[in-house]
Amino acid sequence: MEAPPSQPQPVTDPMPDMCGATALQHLVGQPQSALAAMTFPEGTRILTPGMAVTMDYRPDRLNITIGEDGLIASVTCT
Numbered sequence: 001m002e003a004p005p006s007q008p009q010p011v012t013d014p015m016p017d018m019c020g021a022t023a024l025q026h027l028v029g030q031p032q033s034a035l036a037a038m039t040f041p042e043g044t045r046i047l048t049p050g051m052a053v054t055m056d057y058r059p060d061r062l063n064i065t066i067g068e069d070g071l072i073a074s075v076t077c078t
Helices: 021-027
Strands: 045-047 064-067 072-077
Touching: 021 045, 021 064
Parallel strands: 045 064
Antiparallel strands: 064 072
């Protein structure tokens, strides 16, 4: 009897959500002012259009990117 073909294994993120960005995805599309009443971990960067930032990768650092329209464009760990 022939063995059944192996099923592909699910791809797992080698770096889990170390900065907590997943829990903050509800902020995407909100105005930047929504951040005023919130507290974030030390090292969090709120990146505004044209702002100079380092490109070093830190999976534990929370980045909140503001779009040209003043709305939160993304919340990521980098």
